[in-house]
Amino acid sequence: MLILSGIAIIVLGFSLRLNPLPVVALAAVATGLAAGHDLVQVIAAFGKAFNDNRFVTIPWLVLPVIGLLERYGLKEQAHRLVGRVRAATPGRLLLAYMVLRQIAAALGLTALGGHAQMVRPLIAPMAEGAAQEPSEEDRQTIRAYAASADNVGVFFGEDIFIAIGSVLLIKGFLEQNGIAVAPLDLSVWAIPTAFVALAVHGIRLLLLDRRLKRK
Amino acid sequence: MITLGAVYMLAGLLFAAVSVLSAGDRANPRRIRNAAFWGLLAVSFLAGNRLGDFGNGLLVLALVGIGGIWGLGLGRPATTTAEERRVSATRRGNALFVPALVIPATALIGSFLLKPFAEPGQATLVSLALGVIAALAVAMPWLRPPPSAPLQEARRLFDSVGWATVLPQMLAALGAIFATSGVGDTVGRLMTAAIPLDSRFAAVAAYTVGMALFTLVMGNAFAAFPVMTAAIGLPLIVHKFGGDPAVMGAIGMLSGFCGTLMTPMAANFNIVPAALLELKDRNAVIKVQIPTGLWLLAANTVLMYALVFRR
Numbered sequence: 001m002l003i004l005s006g007i008a009i010i011v012l013g014f015s016l017r018l019n020p021l022p023v024v025a026l027a028a029v030a031t032g033l034a035a036g037h038d039l040v041q042v043i044a045a046f047g048k049a050f051n052d053n054r055f056v057t058i059p060w061l062v063l064p065v066i067g068l069l070e071r072y073g074l075k076e077q078a079h080r081l082v083g084r085v086r087a088a089t090p091g092r093l094l095l096a097y098m099v100l101r102q103i104a105a106a107l108g109l110t111a112l113g114g115h116a117q118m119v120r121p122l123i124a125p126m127a128e129g130a131a132q133e134p135s136e137e138d139r140q141t142i143r144a145y146a147a148s149a150d151n152v153g154v155f156f157g158e159d160i161f162i163a164i165g166s167v168l169l170i171k172g173f174l175e176q177n178g179i180a181v182a183p184l185d186l187s188v189w190a191i192p193t194a195f196v197a198l199a200v201h202g203i204r205l206l207l208l209d210r211r212l213k214r215k
Numbered sequence: 216m217i218t219l220g221a222v223y224m225l226a227g228l229l230f231a232a233v234s235v236l237s238a239g240d241r242a243n244p245r246r247i248r249n250a251a252f253w254g255l256l257a258v259s260f261l262a263g264n265r266l267g268d269f270g271n272g273l274l275v276l277a278l279v280g281i282g283g284i285w286g287l288g289l290g291r292p293a294t295t296t297a298e299e300r301r302v303s304a305t306r307r308g309n310a311l312f313v314p315a316l317v318i319p320a321t322a323l324i325g326s327f328l329l330k331p332f333a334e335p336g337q338a339t340l341v342s343l344a345l346g347v348i349a350a351l352a353v354a355m356p357w358l359r360p361p362p363s364a365p366l367q368e369a370r371r372l373f374d375s376v377g378w379a380t381v382l383p384q385m386l387a388a389l390g391a392i393f394a395t396s397g398v399g400d401t402v403g404r405l406m407t408a409a410i411p412l413d414s415r416f417a418a419v420a421a422y423t424v425g426m427a428l429f430t431l432v433m434g435n436a437f438a439a440f441p442v443m444t445a446a447i448g449l450p451l452i453v454h455k456f457g458g459d460p461a462v463m464g465a466i467g468m469l470s471g472f473c474g475t476l477m478t479p480m481a482a483n484f485n486i487v488p489a490a491l492l493e494l495k496d497r498n499a500v501i502k503v504q505i506p507t508g509l510w511l512l513a514a515n516t517v518l519m520y521a522l523v524f525r526r
Contacts, residue, residue: 003401006393007432014479017497020486021283021378024385025276028392035396040269045395047272049388051263054226055219056384056483057256058340060373061226062318065350067368069315071295072358073304077311080304111322111339115488121315124492144499147488148476151500152507155472159465166437170464173441177449181461189465189522196514201507 006031059116066121078122079129088130090142091209094149095202097123101153102198106160119150131212138212145208148201156197159190219337222344227260232366233373237290245288249374252281256381275385282378290374292367314354321346372491379490383483386434399438402429403446416520418451423516426467427474427508434480436471443467458523466519473515476508477501 006027013023025046032042066074082088104112112118124146128139158164162183167190174181234254240246255278263271281287295303304311325342333341351365361367373380393399406425412418425447429439448467452458475481479501489497496502 001401003396003398006389006396006398007402010432010480019283019378020382020479020482021279021385024382024389025279025283028389031389031392031396031398042392043272043276044268045272046388046392047266047270047275048268049391050275050384051259051266051268051271052391053384053387054223054260054263055337055340056387057260057381058219058222058226059343060380061222061229061344061347063372064229064365064369065314065318065347065354067372068351068354068358068360068365069311071300071360071364071368072307072311073295073300073302074311074315076300076304077308081309109323111326111343112319115484115491117315117318119488120491122312140494140496140499141503143492144489144494144503147485147492147500148503148507150488151476151484151504155475156469156511159469166440166468167465169437169440170468173444174460174464177445179449179453179460181464185461186465189462190469192518192522193466193469193511193515196518197507197511200510200514204507 002034003031005034059114062116066116070121074121075125078125082126082129085130088126089209090127090131090145090212091205091207093127093130094123094145094208095205097146098149098153098201098205099198101150102157102194105154105157106194108158108161108163110154110158110161110164113150113154115147115150119146123150134212141208142212145205149205152197152201156190156194160187160194162187218334219340222341223260223263225344227257227262229366229369230254230257230260233257233370236292236363236366236370237374240290240292242291243288245286246290248281248285249287249290252278252287253373255281275388278381279385282381287374287377290370292371294368294371310357314350314357317350317353318343318346321349375493376487376490379482379487382486386480386482390433390435390438393433394438399429399433399442402432403442406443407446412447412451415452415456415524418447418456419520419523420516422447422452422463422467423470423512423519426470427477427512430471430474430481431478432480434475434478434482436468436475439471439474440468452523456524459525462519462523462525466515466522470512470515470519473508473512476504476511 009027009030028046029042101113124143127142127146159166167183167186170186171183230253234250234257237246238250255274259274322342325345326339329338410421412421425443426439429443430436433439448463452463453460479486485500489500
């Protein structure tokens, strides 16, 4: 049971809204100690895991390009472009983006999209540009929805592609347990949920328009 | 074989530049802390493999101390004003989108072309780095900014994201510690012991909800899947009640993704965007996603119950 102390620290730390970095480090140390290692071993294990996972940080490499283009008005242009389209609303625009993101992910093109490359410089300013005189609070809401459209699109699209990591993980795990399934079978059964996700979040995006208009 | 070594080198040089530029920014009262934080990250990317495990551990603790406890400041790199940006946008128009789209285009083509020569998953990251270089090669001669502009603008964005830059990597490291310490197996045992699973529906619901809950805690459905499937999915849904393993696996994983929508532990998807979009509430993205996550979890439970026993 002591092994779960790390989880308790995480839950407590996040619910108290403490800075996550020390919370995560403390959780790692507590878990390692509970597993019977000494402090030096635990710090070394955490350091090794941090070093092995450096690839997680690589997507930040796009920031010089995004920042440079922002310097010359990329966000303003995204905002302007959409402001001219009369039929555009934040909800409709985000719905269109989510559909494209989901289709692209289903074809294995998960690299098309993402928060640093697409949402911050393009999608969020476009969605704000489609709103009519949004208040600062509305802008915050629209941006949060923009991030959610990217997430829902990619999560519930990618499993339809047969060579994505999660499908291969399922196949591999079942194989280890003596059950052979074809990746295509797994992909097919991801389709019903994909449609439900599109419907549920799509409706919520359109409801966002009504909420913004009411104010 | 193409490896990530060169990409790490590139990232290390970027962090080093951000560190040096931070040190010289007199407008930031905490510039020494910023310089130290980005500098340590540069050391990790440039020389991480030569520091030894304990050395890397001390480096992480220093990052935590400076970024998480001490606190970073906000640099003020020279950039354009809102008015200058509006004028530039009017003058340059939609051509501004071209360099931004060069990155995903290169990443896409590159990940197909490089796939045979790289480790799985690495082709995408290598292509992303190539895409960044290609985009700069297009943008720099066209816009003719001061040579330091890409680095200064990157610093502006890195400072606004701040400590959240390293959170996804720290959580991935925590996940590795959880895995080697057997945290997952303990949680799986507790969950199965707590619920009576004598009906088909109870087994399916325990599995889908368990996947979501476990993912909430671990921040990653991939970590939850083997544990929950070994504890509930295979013994009950497949072996006892004769369910279809393909349906169970596919919808089980997607139930985990419902959890991913609702947890700060999935920092890449939920906390980092809040920082990137300059949201005041760092949980704003999660709050927007919770209703969708709950509806989808209910839908997944019903779908699995309807589809897994269909034969």
